[in-house]
Amino acid sequence: MEQLIKPEIDDDNKEFSEPVLKIQNLFKSFGDNHVLIDFNLELKKGESVVVLGKSGSGKSVMIKCVVGLLQPDKGSVIMFGKNIPELDDEELDRIRAKVGFLFQGNALYDSMTVRENLEFPMRRTWIQFSQEEVKKRVVDTLEDVGLAHTIDMMPAELSGGMRKRIALARTLILRPEIILYDEPTTGLDPITGKEIIELMNEIQKKYNTSSLIISHDMKCVQTASDRVVVLIDGRCYAMGTYEELTKNKDPKVKEFFE
Amino acid sequence: MLTTSTYKKVLHQLNGSFLNEVGGLSHFTARFFKQGFKPRYEVAEFVRQCFVIGYKSLPLIGLTSFILGLVLTMQLRPSMVSYGVESQLPAIVGIAVIREIGPVITALIFAGKIGSSIGAELGSMKVTEQIDAMEVSGTNPFKYLVVTRVLAATLMLPILVLLGDSISLFGSWIGINIRGATSFQLYWTQVFDNLAFTDVLPAFFKSFFFGFAVGIIGCFKGYNSSKGTEGVGISANSAVVVSSIVIFILDLLAVQVTDALGLN
Ligand SMILES: Nc1ncnc2c1ncn2[C@@H]1O[C@H](COP(=O)(O)OP(=O)(O)OP(=O)(O)O)[C@@H](O)[C@H]1O
Numbered sequence A: 001m002e003q004l005i006k007p008e009i010d011d012d013n014k015e016f017s018e019p020v021l022k023i024q025n026l027f028k029s030f031g032d033n034h035v036l037i038d039f040n041l042e043l044k045k046g047e048s049v050v051v052l053g054k055s056g057s058g059k060s061v062m063i064k065c066v067v068g069l070l071q072p073d074k075g076s077v078i079m080f081g082k083n084i085p086e087l088d089d090e091e092l093d094r095i096r097a098k099v100g101f102l103f104q105g106n107a108l109y110d111s112m113t114v115r116e117n118l119e120f121p122m123r124r125t126w127i128q129f130s131q132e133e134v135k136k137r138v139v140d141t142l143e144d145v146g147l148a149h150t151i152d153m154m155p156a157e158l159s160g161g162m163r164k165r166i167a168l169a170r171t172l173i174l175r176p177e178i179i180l181y182d183e184p185t186t187g188l189d190p191i192t193g194k195e196i197i198e199l200m201n202e203i204q205k206k207y208n209t210s211s212l213i214i215s216h217d218m219k220c221v222q223t224a225s226d227r228v229v230v231l232i233d234g235r236c237y238a239m240g241t242y243e244e245l246t247k248n249k250d251p252k253v254k255e256f257f258e
Numbered sequence B: 001m002l003t004t005s006t007y008k009k010v011l012h013q014l015n016g017s018f019l020n021e022v023g024g025l026s027h028f029t030a031r032f033f034k035q036g037f038k039p040r041y042e043v044a045e046f047v048r049q050c051f052v053i054g055y056k057s058l059p060l061i062g063l064t065s066f067i068l069g070l071v072l073t074m075q076l077r078p079s080m081v082s083y084g085v086e087s088q089l090p091a092i093v094g095i096a097v098i099r100e101i102g103p104v105i106t107a108l109i110f111a112g113k114i115g116s117s118i119g120a121e122l123g124s125m126k127v128t129e130q131i132d133a134m135e136v137s138g139t140n141p142f143k144y145l146v147v148t149r150v151l152a153a154t155l156m157l158p159i160l161v162l163l164g165d166s167i168s169l170f171g172s173w174i175g176i177n178i179r180g181a182t183s184f185q186l187y188w189t190q191v192f193d194n195l196a197f198t199d200v201l202p203a204f205f206k207s208f209f210f211g212f213a214v215g216i217i218g219c220f221k222g223y224n225s226s227k228g229t230e231g232v233g234i235s236a237n238s239a240v241v242v243s244s245i246v247i248f249i250l251d252l253l254a255v256q257v258t259d260a261l262g263l264n
């Protein structure tokens, strides 16, 4: 089940071809609160896209529509050729096994040890793993995030940065092809935040994943993005590389880059 | 007489809280019956929950049942003596405990212990997005968390009631022996001679409903917990309050049913 070796790509001149995720005309409201109004986004294989937006602009809502945790009012989310809002539970589980989701608040199961937290997705997914595979994969993934020694600890015994790493390890455990990060550096000190970003980049290289990253941390945007999408007023307001957007004259976009 | 406007106002207030609550709970219960009996079955988690739920409440129920039997006997004794029917003490206590006090007190303790812990546990899982995390990990959280807990509570409470009843009666035997002496064997003979099938069975049946109520209300409150740590506290608290009230309402219904069936 291990991922293939990453194809040779010149880092400064990445070429992305097929989109693995395509969000088209997405609408979502809660009562009178129109959160997403015609939102569009495309994520290509091996690419990192950062979605930038103010608090409450609907970033988490958007990313939850992508994995089917929220049902959009209108629009489509095409992932691996399937439209997520239309899938039944079984099909959804098959797609979800290929998608990692790092929650804003980590969402570690606090009644389980770190080991059990990492084992949970492996035991529950439709893919069958042997006992040895599960054991080995858990240890390997913990080593990837540099926390092999915490395997028998409870989440409550860990620091915020460590918890984020464990959550990242759990996200990685099924070797997803797409990883969705919901504010991976929020609530961490700048140094720990930087470490997490480095880790994300390493993972991207090692497992050749595509990443959709939600953030308002400019350090994260600068170092982790191939492309940036600015979410304002429920839609994709501006788009481009970090460098392009820093030169953008629109006051609403400029706000972010000051 | 209620005027239409006050009637409307009252109805509106009811609509805001009570009816909403009832509607939400009915919907949740319907979902339980719709999803609970379809695969995949979470057998391992169900067994674990049975153990957790039963084992957790056992010491508390044991202690309260024992005290209840003992105190009830000591309180009844003077009146029984004054009527000269002291020898009927085991029979009276047996009927009171088995038909009514045992199931209701055990269910209330169960609501306090298990209802609140389910409410708080699921509430905090909801608030910290652990339920969402389960869902994206190929698990139906409703089946994994709710169905297992509700079934475990439904199954465990009748067992706890039976255990609690026995402990209460044991306490009562000790109460009798504080003044006067009755052998253990004689005491049990006296209890069982006066007990009919119709005393035990309805009481046993209603404890299934009590258990189900505690489980489903605890899960409902937790699963619909509002955001923030405050929401978790409110969930746990209202799980206990609502399930305690529902236990009494069910008790009232049960007595009507047994009465109508001629089992009283
Ligand atoms: N389940 C829900 N029910 C009702 N309203 C919701 C729900 N989830 C989100 N909202 C509303 O949608 C809006 C966007 O919320 P969202 O969590 O997506 O913001 P965000 O961009 O992720 O912000 P932050 O950076 O603070 O995480 C908010 O106004 C919020 O109140």
Ligand SMILES: [Mg+2]
Pocket (backbone or CB within 6 Å): A059, A060, A061, A104, A182, A183
């Ligand atoms: Mg958010």
